[in-house]
Amino acid sequence: MKVLHISAHLGGGVGKAHSAICAADVPGVQRHYLLLEEPRDRRYADAIAEAGAQVTVAPDVAAARKLAAQADVVQIEWWNHPRLYECLCRWDLPPSRLVIWSHISGLSAPCIPAGLLTAPHRFLFTSACSLDGPAVKALPPKARAGLGVINSGFGFTASPPPFASRAGSVGYLGTVDFSKLNPDFFEVIDRAEPGEPVSVWGQADAEGDVLRRAASMRHPGLVRFHGHAADPEAALRQTGIFLYLLQPHHFGTAENALIEAMSLGCVPLVFDNPAERAIVEHGRTGFVETDTAAAAERLQWMLRHPAELEVMGREAASVMAATRTARKSEEDFAAVYAEVLALPEREVSFDAILGSTPAEWFLSTQDGGVANHGFAGAARKGTLAHFAHCFPDEPSFEGAFYGTNR
Structure with a gap:
């Protein structure tokens, strides 16, 4: 079974989780990680490669489409990273059996757009707390059938020291x-x-x-x-x-x-x-x-x-x-993949859900206000400054925000 993971990068908690899951994989799963930008810290990307997965960094659009077409399952590692929005909304990825694993809670900004919850075959959270989020509660009961939770945080395996x-x-x-x-x-x-x-x-x-x-x-x-x-x-x-x-x-x-x-x-x-x-x-x-x-x-x-x-x-x-173990999460994913493999491939128009411009992508992450988001300052993940850094001179930003500095 070939699983293509599309992720902005493999830093922090996302990389740590996947390196542990790859190490816990059973034979028969071939994972390929498509990273949309060069990792600042290659520690987890290297660990994933050592575990037997492939890692492709910053491919062109044609290469990304080819990898998606070859995969049995495409898994989007979701958080509000500008490059991920660009990939999904502009790269015209082929139909696939799609799983989204969200690494943000969606309980407050950055929000998870409601349409994204039902777009894939399965939408998975990393914490059960997300099931109480406003977007989930707004879904009709039948639409919640595709939601699930798979943990991404794992404890140490060594015995605790004396207390x-x-x-x-x-x-x-x-x-x-x-x-x-x-x-x-x-x-x-x-x-x-x-x-x-x-x-x-x-x-x-x-x-x-x-x-x-x-x-x-x-x-x-x-x-x-x-x-x-x-x-x-x-x-x-x-x-x-x-x-x-x-x-x-x-x-x-x-x-x-x-x-x-x-x-x-x-x-x-x-x-x-x-x-x-x-x-x-x-x-x-x-x-x-x-x-x-x-x-x-x-x-x-x-x-x-x-x-x-x-x-x-x-x-x-x-x-x-x-x-809270990597083996349990690996088993949970195996069960999800088995379900998804029995379903037909699906084409998703992400721009209809997230927007077609960087300004619309950023606004889709907000809860109605951008007063505390300016163009100035450090380009921390998911901020307006981060989006502007990734898309300099982007015309959609002009006039789209009030009270911000550029």
Whole structure:
């Protein structure tokens, strides 16, 4: 069975998930990854190639069409990347048996256009939280039959270390930016006053808001920034309490760091956000709190009750080992492919769903407003600046947005 994966690139969580799935593949599956731009980090692309898959980077349109025509299944790795919109709306790909795996939740911007949910043979999310999204709820019940969930976050396979030696060690590992991290993260630490500094693993902008907010804490010595974690597993093995407090409209779904921490017996403390709530069971595998005061009080309780946390950490590791593995996701995909192979190929007019210009593609990701999206600034993924960077001098941008800088 030949599966063609079309992806903007293989960085971050997407590349990590696919490298693990390729390593777990059974004989008989031939995967080919068509990347629409050169990867900045080839780590996962190289790992996928070493596992036996093929990788083609930035092909011309004719080559992409040929690969799609030869595939038994075409799988779109979906998020709001400008190059992916260009491929789907302008390259006139041939009819195919189509699967879309979404790597964004769709609960808030970037949105998943409603028409995209029913366009492929199967539309798959990476978290069950997405099934509560507005686009899904707007579908009639019969149209939801093609939806599903396949996890893209996997735990470590090694046994958790002893808990007693790390019970009082509090840490965070992940995106050190307020696009993901909750600004109240530092207020929770200030209120809880743990006995030793909280370790923060992840690259922080030296001139960014996160370090400025940390410096303004009442007790700034309670946070220690370690920078990029070259060995995340080693960092998490030193951690007993995983303080994973994210902002309510963050872009994550599978939450790799959270799953990895739980797989090693760390006990998480999270805010009551949909993606985290789909992973952490309050009082059994961790704690889910609704606000800053409750989180600070809970952190204090956790620091005072190491024996209870040790039991909870074992349960967290057990649940992750049973539900969050690459082998399970590989088996779930195999079942989806078997269903899709029995169906006729389908031609999809993506421009009718997403729009025909870069301005329309960007607007299809929004929830009605673009006040906080300007042309200026860093071209972070999915932003208006990112679209303008990929399509310089694009006429559709002219006059399409108000209050933006170009």
